[in-house]
Amino acid sequence: MSLTATTALGKTASAAKTAAKVTTTTVDDDTDARQTGGGRGTTLWWFGGASSALACVFTHPLDTLKVRMQTQAQTAARRGVWQTAAAAGGLRGLYKGVDAAVLRQLTYSSTRFGVYEAARRRWCRDGESPVARVLAASLGGVAGAVVGTPADLANVRMQADASRYRHAAAALAAIVRGEGVAALWTGVAPNVVRAVPMTAGQIATYDSVKLALVQRGAADALPVHLAASLAGALVATTLCAPVDVVKSRVMAATPDTHTGAIQCAVSIAKNEGPAAFFKGWTPAFVRLGPQTVLTFVFLERIRSFYAAAQSQE
Numbered sequence: 001m002s003l004t005a006t007t008a009l010g011k012t013a014s015a016a017k018t019a020a021k022v023t024t025t026t027v028d029d030d031t032d033a034r035q036t037g038g039g040r041g042t043t044l045w046w047f048g049g050a051s052s053a054l055a056c057v058f059t060h061p062l063d064t065l066k067v068r069m070q071t072q073a074q075t076a077a078r079r080g081v082w083q084t085a086a087a088a089g090g091l092r093g094l095y096k097g098v099d100a101a102v103l104r105q106l107t108y109s110s111t112r113f114g115v116y117e118a119a120r121r122r123w124c125r126d127g128e129s130p131v132a133r134v135l136a137a138s139l140g141g142v143a144g145a146v147v148g149t150p151a152d153l154a155n156v157r158m159q160a161d162a163s164r165y166r167h168a169a170a171a172l173a174a175i176v177r178g179e180g181v182a183a184l185w186t187g188v189a190p191n192v193v194r195a196v197p198m199t200a201g202q203i204a205t206y207d208s209v210k211l212a213l214v215q216r217g218a219a220d221a222l223p224v225h226l227a228a229s230l231a232g233a234l235v236a237t238t239l240c241a242p243v244d245v246v247k248s249r250v251m252a253a254t255p256d257t258h259t260g261a262i263q264c265a266v267s268i269a270k271n272e273g274p275a276a277f278f279k280g281w282t283p284a285f286v287r288l289g290p291q292t293v294l295t296f297v298f299l300e301r302i303r304s305f306y307a308a309a310q311s312q313e
Contacts, residue, residue: 048113051298052105061094062287097158100168108148116140141199150184160252190247201236242277
């Protein structure tokens, strides 16, 4: 065989390998798109944290209001939303601790979204599985809660008492000095318990509702994102309300006020009644609705920008 023929055959084989690689990648992307409602695109581990951090800048005042209402004692139970907001010092006071809130999202949400995506891709590889989505979201919630508890603790304490710390770093340093390093994980148990229904209700519901709507012919666009994210916010708020109240009480308490989450829950039920577990539900939903919508809108935009940047390389 001549040198020219050999060279031609080599080029043909190389081209065939390249075509096969492209075809395989396309099939994988198409499979992932079908599994996730179409057009999901690549999701890196930090996408969720970045989108959540951007969202919390807009919703932090509502989160502060929710915490203030949840940490009210029984004698303050009749204080309404507007009275609580006025007592916090208005809009400026409600933004106290926003740096800790951003830090929390960068740690907590980056971890939970990242773990969820990794587990989802592994467990949903051969087809759609709602159970696998819930399990992946639950695993992501546990991991995110453990990683994000220190920043969450600083956030809650700054929201509960605006004059207690100057900023997130000062809060973390004061906690370490006064209570020890282990105190940074105060409330990690209720945090983990809360993160499981929160992540399952929020992220898994979003993906499942989005998938169902797209499979029924809806365009993978803003209206679908709005409907799916609002559904996730409703489910997550309802599931998390009791745990969220206990978590806020434990984290905002001074040392030795509560011996743990179970003792705190028993105390609330005994002294304030079952309705106390849903204190702050309305501001929680009002906050979580926009937070969830903005998070997933930003997430979809980050995916789009990343995909566009990758296509130009």
